[in-house]
Each structure stands twice: as structure tokens, then as C-alpha cells.
Amino acid sequence: MKFDELVDLYGHLPQASALLKTLKDKNVRDVVLEGLVGSSVPILFSSLAKQIGRTVVFILDDADAAGYFYNDLSVPKAYYFPSAYRRAVKYGQRDAANEISRTETLTAVANQDGDALMIVTTPQAVAELVVSQRHLDERRILLKTSQTIDITDLGHRLRDLNFAEVDYVYEPGQ
Numbered sequence: 001m002k003f004d005e006l007v008d009l010y011g012h013l014p015q016a017s018a019l020l021k022t023l024k025d026k027n028v029r030d031v032v033l034e035g036l037v038g039s040s041v042p043i044l045f046s047s048l049a050k051q052i053g054r055t056v057v058f059i060l061d062d063a064d065a066a067g068y069f070y071n072d073l074s075v076p077k078a079y080y081f082p083s084a085y086r087r088a089v090k091y092g093q094r095d096a097a098n099e100i101s102r103t104e105t106l107t108a109v110a111n112q113d114g115d116a117l118m119i120v121t122t123p124q125a126v127a128e129l130v131v132s133q134r135h136l137d138e139r140r141i142l143l144k145t146s147q148t149i150d151i152t153d154l155g156h157r158l159r160d161l162n163f164a165e166v167d168y169v170y171e172p173g174q
Helices: 003-009 014-024 040-052 063-072 096-110 122-129 133-138 151-160
Strands: 058-061 078-081 118-121
Touching: 003 040, 003 118, 040 058, 058 151, 063 078, 063 118, 078 096
Parallel strands: 058 118, 078 118
Antiparallel strands: none
């Protein structure tokens, strides 16, 4: 059986129809599903993704569970919102890859074009501070194709934004 066939089977279950009806009710803010194990929850939501019509946020217990859940969601508008910090190895250190994932998710939410998003996260990630849109706009450099710019002015602007000048870029901020 192919994965798409499995997702389609889940979409035709009576429980899926009941869940969809519940999710379409504007008064419902929280839904708790019990008795589902393994990949059944992300597969169920994958089958309902196009019909839900609003953004759904999944808050899982830890980063491992969230990672598995995110990878099992087979929808194009699914995003992972991780913690920006490394927890185990270097406690308190920023994790560049996670910062990029967070930025991608926040950009998708800010530029939402009416499509429903599915965001997978953890309690630790939700509790972290997020930069305001005004602050982001102040620190944004917009460049367009075929635009000519003064490289000296660009260098000054990047230094003002605390970018480091290095020979090889391997993390954000360089």
C-alpha cells in the first residue's frame, strides 16, 4: 500500500469526518485525541489538511516527538517551530539551523495567503521570545534582481546589523 492510499483511507473514516466537523466550529479552540498511536495522528491530519480551512498548531511533549510528527505530516504547508537553543550539548547556545526553521515558520504565518498551515512545536519553543515585526522591518535589507548597490554602503549596513566579516559563511550573522 502506498502512503497516499493510506492517507486517503484515513480521510474516509467516520472519526475523521467528526473531527473535521469539530475543527470547523469557530468556538472550538482545543482538541484532544485519545487512543491514537504512532503516526496515526499526523496521517489523520494529513488527510484532512485541505478541508480544515484554518491554521492548526500541534504542541508535542519534546523535540523528538515533534520531529517525528512533523516528518509524518505529508502536507506542503507544514512547518516546524523548534526551540532556538541547544538544550543538551551546549546549554544556552543558539542553534543556527533551528533559528532558520523558526524564521521560516514565522514568515509563513506573517505572509499567510488564506491557506491553512500546520505548525508543529514544543512547549519550550512556544515560551521563547519572538522578535516583533517592526524590529524585523528595521533590520531588513531588501535587494531586487538587477538592482545596483554600493558595496561600501552595504558593508556599513551589515556591520551596523552586527554581521561579522569572514572568508567563509557557515552560520547566520556572517
